[in-house]
Amino acid sequence: MEKRVVFRSAWLPYLLLAPQIAVTIVFFFWPAAQAVWYSFLLQDAFGSSTQFVWFENYQSLLTDSHYYDAFKVTALFSVLVAGLGILLSLVLAVMADRVVRGALAYKTLLIWPYAVAAAVAGVLWGFMFAPSIGIVTYVLKGMGIDWDWLIKGDQAMLLVVMAAVWKQISYNFLFFLAGLQSVPRSLIEAAAIDGAGPARRFRDIVFPLLSPTTFFLLVVNIVYAFFDTFGIIDATTQGGPAGATQLLVYKVYYDGVKAADLGGSSAQSVILMFIVIALTVIQFRFVEKKVNY
């Protein structure tokens, strides 16, 4: 869509675009280009000499079993976060769409975790599940479950998944609720007259009509799990125990900042950038076509 009526000026549009473009070049394109450049370099331990090594950093990543582990951990984490988050918020949204009384109150009670920073969410959940003094740990111990996420990898994973899902439910919930409210009432009524019960109506009418929303949320949740959960990891497990919760983005940070491996970290950045670009392209492809029946 284009405007028919436009203004004419040889310099004004450039001036208006200048701040945005300047920030974009200095803080997006230049660093991204640098990341690609660094990924071909190898620095010695003291940072005094640098060598151009072509794809050596990538080769050593591809032969590094820790890197594969981080890939697997990230895949598991994002499947759990996206799957659980979408499922739980769909249930809540369907229920909230049904009730007449108190709908606004429920909405308010369910959306506020969106405002909580990932790192703070990590601190909260880490505290409730703290191995020695956590209140939930106490309950779990009473049930005979030995809970210590500082030692047990699967429990650490469970903890960060719970914190991440908790933070993301409000977002998914709002999108599902908006989607549910745009389902035409006449369709539902027609199905009801034909004798379809609530479950049947959900399966054959509502859920198919929600599929664009669901797909959109799937991609957004995967991106969220990949990148925005950095704070949760850093505030709780810091990738441990023994790499059980080391996500790709955490490894980029750890290798680059803590271990000062510039080339290796940059190569990981470049790989992550490709993953993000692929996800965005998929997103736009499907949004254009509309996943619908």
Next chain:
Amino acid sequence: MVENRPWLTFLSHAVLIFGAVVVAFPLYVTFIASTLSFEQISQVPMQLWPGGHFVENYRQVLSAGTTQGSKAAVGTMLFNSFVMASSIAIGKIAISIIASFAIVYFRFPLRNFFFWMIFVTLMLPVEVRIIPTFKVASDLGLLDSYVGLTLPLIASATATFLFRQFFLTIPEELAEASRIDGAGPMRFFFDVVLPLSKTSIAALFVIQFIYGWNQYLWPLLVTGQESMYTIVIGIKRMIVGGDAANEWHLVMATAMLAMLPPAVVVILMQKWFVKGLVETEK
């Protein structure tokens, strides 16, 4: 409601109440913990009704942080977070509203090129280019400054898109009439476009304020001095030892203070928040 099914309505309420309680439980525990003393909080299990140290704990963290770990005052952190969140929100809105105005209301060489240049940044979260961006900021001497905290996060493809979408719905007649009346582009921008964009600006402000307030990785890298910590970083710095050694009552008081401003913004500006969320992402 298509039909009356009391049992299903009951189930809906039950599920929603259960959901709201589970979602609120961490908040409740945090609040209770922030009113206890160090001795009370170290007891297993922790009590689940408020203790009497509310004023004491909050006064302590606001003025002097924790006693064992980070001694940075949370009051300063709140101020830093507030400056950062507002600057990011206002900066993003300001630079993207004029950029989209240029893209929608002008024809000029390289217009599409610039549009795509902004579009591509949609795909690059700060997390994937941490170290090079940090180097750029450090080369420009932006470490430990408000400019360093905000400027790199200010470019926003989402805001530019939202405004572009919105400008395209403004009737052509308005621009036409302005031109006939002899108004230049900037006059048109300030007198017509800006007032019409009020709701979009409000919606975007809510979303971007929360985004700015909750930033973690970037402030973690850029701030070295305690006086520049934002509250989200400050909390992390308070957690020092093993889990029983931390002064959890003070950490939790700080967590309450970190959650309060963005939560208040979300709840009070709920209408705009929902609008901003749904529209920026579509």
